[in-house]
Amino acid sequence: MIGFFTGVEAFFTGLSRIHRLLPWILAYLLLLPLPFLLKFGISEYYVDLANRACLFILLSVGLNIVKGFCGQVTVGHIGLYAIGAVTSALLAINYQLPFWVSAPIAILITGLAGIIVGLPSVRLEGAYLALATLGLGESVRIMIAVTPAFGSSTGIMMIPEPKIGEFIFNSFESYYYLVMTCAIIGIYLSFAILRSSTGRAFQAIREDAIAASVAGINVPFYKLLAFVISALYAGLAGALFAHMPPGYLHHNNFTIIEMVTLLLMVVLGGIGNIWGGVIGAIVVTVIYDQTKDYYFYQPLIFGIIMVVMVVFMPHGIGGVVKQAMIKRKFIENQEESRGSA
Amino acid sequence: MKKGNKIISIFVLAGMILSAASALAGEIRIGITMRMVSENGQKYGQMVMDEIDLINQAGGINGNQIKATLMNDECKSDKGVANANKLIFQNKIHLLIGSTCSSVSLPIVDVTAKAEVPQIIPHSTNGKITQKGSAWVFRVPVSGRYYAGVNAKYVGENIGMKIAYICAADAASQNDCDAMQKQMRMQHGAEPVYVAQVQEKEVDFRTHMQKIKSAGVDGIMVAALAETMARALVQSYEAGIGPDVRRIGSSSASNAPVPKIAGDAVKGVFYAAAYSDADTRPVARLFNEMVRKRYGIHAPDHDFSQAYDLIRIVEIALNNAKVSLTSSSLKADRAAIRDAIAGIRNYQGLASGPISFCSDPSPVCRDGNKTPVLIAYTKGGEQYETEILARVTMPIDFGL
Incomplete structure (x- = not known):
């Protein structure tokens, strides 16, 4: 298995040497026929499941930027997701704006909300920051729940699907291409951020904020920037969720339970590991789906997974795979050097 | 040896697919999505499943067994919609029962309308559910x-x-x-x-x-x-x-x-x-006794009675529906079940008044119980x- 991963990594590294976008284009092309394979191979339902997995990938990759890269504890991400969803939905319904206009505005507004959620990070850390962000996240949900203009208790109905000309994204397959494209771009940008000077500043803050400050990094600015970038991801995921058929939003979609599930995805995949976040989102979505029939034990299953992961795999699935790949490379290098000697 | 294993695997896989396909034919598949997060919620969910089991034990519907799948939507619209999609597109259900929460039933109405699957609602009271004008939705409880x-x-x-x-x-x-x-x-x-x-x-x-x-x-x-x-x-x-x-x-x-x-x-x-539960009609007394014995509920509320009435209505409708239950007749079977539910008139059960439906996709026809x-x-x-x-x-x- 590790050999497979190492092989894939070597192949994609080789491609990226030709052009940095080449591996991504290839990955995108490989994912194009997936809905048809799922529809005709298993069931049309799995395309819907893939769509939901893509939404969670966007969310967990976004959360990973602030939590994994920058080391800031946030439990308010779901509130940002709600802001993106409700803003895009209301703009589309009340002002008849097409998705292509309402979604970018929603993303920008969520980015601004990210500043508010991130402000406590300037002065707070650890559990205190978690509490502050939790409060902000819950406040958003409560505000939606009690404000008739935001759907209140009945929810927001009849949110139009995205469309281009006469083509409407109203089927599982068509929506897949929208969410999958966004997920791929989201992952790519996450890697780009990680490799940039901004990403290095984030990591420096994560390792030691005081040392980073001494090294000339504007710590408050970069902390806020991490929250804003993360919020942009949540805003996009929210907008995509709102317009996904049947186009309905309710404040119950954004509770603390959803936030814990999101954290589970990041922890399961591996905090700070981009591919880990992707794997975590897919694994949690699939486990949740496959345990639907055992609803009575579902919270127990998720609870046990969380505890086992934290105890035995603190770096998550992504961390374990990465470690194994490094080990394998090391052994191969050792064997090569022995052979040449 | 390896080649032999491959051949055996192919046969096993083909056998599994064939047996799954044959299991799908000749049975009436019902999907249920409910809020199963409280003790009462779990008990009336269980009651629905038990009543379906009793129908099966008594010979089923015109000789066909009912296969029911119960899922928990936690009163959350996204989970309810995911349940509905799974039941419709994977389990290929003939009828959807649910949900117990209005905020879940509301979006599911659009899902069932688009997929053309009959949906019958056990508890949700929000008026907008039937005001959406779906030809595939029926409500057993009294509307808000x-x-x-x-x-x-x-x-x-x-x-x-x-x-x-x-x-x-x-x-x-x-x-x-x-x-x-x-x-x-x-x-x-x-x-x-x-x-x-x-x-x-x-x-x-x-x-x-x-x-x-x-x-x-x-x-x-x-x-x-x-x-x-x-x-x-x-x-x-x-x-x-x-x-x-x-x-x-x-x-x-x-x-x-x-x-x-x-x-x-x-x-x-x-x-x-x-x-x-203060209802003195014999049918009500029998029902109270049954719920007391089976589920330890001192006095069943209208969530129990409506779930029970719903199953009786579904039983009548399925008996009346002209269904073929083959893998190619799913669409026609769903339409037949919908028409059979729409044909229910003056059902006298635990509800205080008769429950009637008709074919027009309006609240007048689809809000079955008019007697609070x-x-x-x-x-x-x-x-x-x-x-x-x-x-x-x-x-x-x-x-x-």
Whole structure:
């Protein structure tokens, strides 16, 4: 298995040497026929499941930027997701704006909300920051729940699907291409951020904020920037969720339970590991789906997974795979050097 | 050896696919999505499954067995929609039962309408569910639009016009609260004296109760889910509001946790529901006894009775539906089941009045039960008791 991963990594590294976008284009092309394979191979339902997995990938990759890269504890991400969803939905319904206009505005507004959620990070850390962000996240949900203009208790109905000309994204397959494209771009940008000077500043803050400050990094600015970038991801995921058929939003979609599930995805995949976040989102979505029939034990299953992961795999699935790949490379290098000697 | 293994694997896989395909044919598949997060929720979910088992044990429907799949939607729309999609597109169900929450049933109506799958609703009362105009949806419970009319009529004629409202943020309570205020205005020209919007799981009502006390109201309507309502009722007495101020409950007042948690504070609270355990009809007595024995429920509320009525209606409709139950007849079978449900007339079950449907996709045709019953608690606690104040059959277009 590790050999497979190492092989894939070597192949994609080789491609990226030709052009940095080449591996991504290839990955995108490989994912194009997936809905048809799922529809005709298993069931049309799995395309819907893939769509939901893509939404969670966007969310967990976004959360990973602030939590994994920058080391800031946030439990308010779901509130940002709600802001993106409700803003895009209301703009589309009340002002008849097409998705292509309402979604970018929603993303920008969520980015601004990210500043508010991130402000406590300037002065707070650890559990205190978690509490502050939790409060902000819950406040958003409560505000939606009690404000008739935001759907209140009945929810927001009849949110139009995205469309281009006469083509409407109203089927599982068509929506897949929208969410999958966004997920791929989201992952790519996450890697780009990680490799940039901004990403290095984030990591420096994560390792030691005081040392980073001494090294000339504007710590408050970069902390806020991490929250804003993360919020942009949540805003996009929210907008995509709102317009996904049947186009309905309710404040119950954004509770603390959803936030814990999101954290589970990041922890399961591996905090700070981009591919880990992707794997975590897919694994949690699939486990949740496959345990639907055992609803009575579902919270127990998720609870046990969380505890086992934290105890035995603190770096998550992504961390374990990465470690194994490094080990394998090391052994191969050792064997090569022995052979040449 | 390796080649041999491959051949065996192919045969096993082919066998599995064939056996799955043959299992799909000749059975009626029903998908159920409900809120299974409370003890009561799990018990009436179990009751639905048990009743289906009993139908199967008695020979099934025209010789065909029913295969039911029960899923928990946790009263969350995204999970309810995911359940509906899984049941429709993977399990290839013929009929969907659910949900128990209005905020889940509302989006599922669009899913079933698009996929052309009949959907029958056990508890959701929000009026908008049938107002969407889907040809595939049927509602067994009394719609919220009827409850408000009955409550407002009784309040105006027997209690007074000065009413305070405590409205929780869940869909059903909000709907009940709005509808009651609207009906008080329409029927009696009475404006609310005090309105408080509270959280779905609010715990502190004391400030509101003090304000209500100083307003000198004739009645307080508490529209909230069971546990929240019970807390509000207890705190209304703690605030010094006497029993002369009548407490009016929303549709959730019929749920067992209300009298159990509220204790004596529930005495005198009245509400409109679809069923009362104080019903003396033989069918009701038998039902009460059955629920008591099987599930240990002292007095079944209308969630139990509606789930039971729903299964009986489904049984009648499936018996009448001309279905082929082959892998190629799914679309036609779904349409046949829908038409059979639409053909139900004057079903007399546990509901206080007859349940009828018809083919027009309008609330007039799709809100089956038009007879709310006005019930009052006479005793609280574990061994709570109720009495029936009135049964009122509403005009079919009432509240539209």
